[in-house]
Amino acid sequence: MPYPTHRYRALCDLTPAEENALINLGDAEVVRRRGQTFQREGDVVSGFYLHIRGWISSSIVLRNGDRLIQKVHLPGDMLATPSMVLPHAADTLTAITEAVTAFVPYERIGQLWTEMPRLGALFTTAAQMERLALMDMLAITGNASAKEQLARLLVDLHTRLTPIDMVQDDSFHLPLTQEIIGDLVGLTAVHVNRTIRAMEAEGLISRQGHRFRLLDLPALRQLSPLPPRRPRFEAPWLPAAAV
Structure with a gap:
């Protein structure tokens, strides 16, 4: 099963080259059994994961030892991207159901920004959509x-x-x-x-x-306390598409 690209197609019309690059961005697929933790908070990190199938949770441990699940990930998500700015993993990733992921070394995503700048820009935009979702969640928590x-x-x-x-x-x-x-x-x-x-x-x-x-x-x-967010399609600031 290829990596779902719907999140990016919601932002623009992908060229065949861009679609192919996204699908083949990760290493070989790995099946995660239900309940398996495949990244722990504090682990040394060297890349992130494409989420291909199943349900996966992202959690952190509070100082009192309690676990807090912050996000449930679905196919098409990119997992562990917040850890890109840290030397160690920011969260713990656990398969809620049997799930499939593909690992992407940081060096490969760096090449993507150089070789396919529009796809790199779309990656950044997708990350901002995640930030918007967290902003909305914080806005209504307790309110x-x-x-x-x-x-x-x-x-x-x-x-x-x-x-x-x-x-x-x-x-x-x-x-x-x-x-x-x-x-x-x-x-x-x-x-x-x-x-x-x-x-x-x-x-x-x-x-x-x-x-x-x-x-x-x-x-x-x-x-629902907040209206849904609709991503902007074909933003004029996007770089030219790869052909």
Whole structure:
């Protein structure tokens, strides 16, 4: 399975050369078993990972020893890029489900900026979209109700899963424990469970095991505290495309 390039195609029309460069940027694919940690906070780092398949979490350990999951990664993401500015890994990466990644040495991404400057610019833009997502999360943490927080998370997952064909009839598999969901929205697992039940009772969502269906997507979008971010397409400052 090739590396999904939808995040970049949302920013511009990739040339065949750019698409091929992205797909072949990483080393050989590596299968990560469920629960496997393949990068630990504090590890010496020499590159990042293309996320090809499965669900992966990014977490840090607080001074009191508690683990905090900050992000759930989906195919098409680039993992461990915040560590590019550090001598050691900024976070721990763990496979939530069986997952597939491909390692990219820093030297290779450096060559990309030289040989394909527009693709390098798109990489930078994709990283800024991640920053926007974190800004939005920080903006509403502690400033929104549990229902609003959960609505934002479900709408965000729906948006991110749709381009990789993982949404059918507004439903998708959600392999996250209530503890992980609680970390992502700043709630206890008990509060997450109570809020999910309340949203089911209101006809906003339905649930069968780990499969969630968004029954009233417009209402959930309205309930989300912030509107979705729409990336700018074909920004005029992008360098010329490689042919």
